Amino acid sequence: MNPEKTVVVVGAGLMGRGIAHAFAATGHTVTLVDTQAQALERARQTIEKILADGVRLGKSSQDDASAALARLHSSSGLDAAPEHAGLVIETATEKMDIKQAIVREAESRFGDDTVIATNTSALSITEIASVARLPGRVIGMHFFNPVHKMKLVEIVRGLETSAQTVAKARQWSDAIGKTSIEVNEAPGFTTSRISALLGNEAMYMLAEGVASAEDIDTSLRMAFNHPMGPLELGDLTGWDTRLSVLQYLHQTLGEKFRPCPLIIKLVKSGRHGRKTGRGIYEYDDKGVRIPNSGVRPF
């Protein structure tokens, strides 16, 4: 098998599914790894749906969709992944210890030429790479949700990331038709830093009773032409992930990133967003938003 066509994605949540689809649909063999069997099952269903929608909309043929699905494999551990993979992308839960453990395991499983990328939204690439024997091969490849629609990949260079790894990461991004930008590591990079601030401020406005969730979202869509309001976006991103990012940015960049207490309450109540069927708004079994549903702080 060709390493340049072989990818391992670790973490089959919201992002892992999208990243696995992006590679499988562009001719790569993909092994998707997750510790939770349920996540792998949901991932396959989501990927099947994205491929079926592509066929229905005339973006790809049924044969191409079937071939993409045949290139996708699932596993509960890295031991079943092909050793010669050219790229491993970890996109597991946004916690430093989880990411470092995956980097350690990936290094023991794959050869020295394998690029080890992390899709962290905000954490330090340098710190994630610090547990590696060869930290030069560790890099940030930050994708956006939903991956099949969002064109950008932020390529994030840690202190030890080699120029060769940066070049390879940009090639991988080109290979799936994305636009890459290069960022020197800083908390939240260029994107999460802005998006976390905006979403947090919207949540403070909701908590203060400035306007309803619907009106806050409508204001950003209509006044600034954002494709989505910040509260809708938080439901899509997942408030648990958003909270982890804010906590890290608060710790590293200061007070302006202090997480709004309403986000903490949402996460405590299991309102993680679309992925749990309830966030600021509520969603039916098909993921369709239920009108007039959701959190009313007042």
Ligand SMILES: NC(=O)c1ccc[n+]([C@@H]2O[C@H](COP(=O)([O-])OP(=O)(O)OC[C@H]3O[C@@H](n4cnc5c(N)ncnc54)[C@H](O)[C@@H]3O)[C@@H](O)[C@H]2O)c1
């Ligand atoms: N949600 C977004 O919009 C978004 C956007 C860009 C980047 N990210 C980043 O992507 C990463 C994943 O986010 P998500 O939204 O997909 O989270 P998620 O909660 O939907 O999925 C995380 C998955 O990781 C799995 N996991 C945890 N530990 C694991 C391990 N040791 N090995 C294998 N799998 C493991 C979990 O079972 C879960 O299925 C995070 O670092 C997040 O910051 C998220």
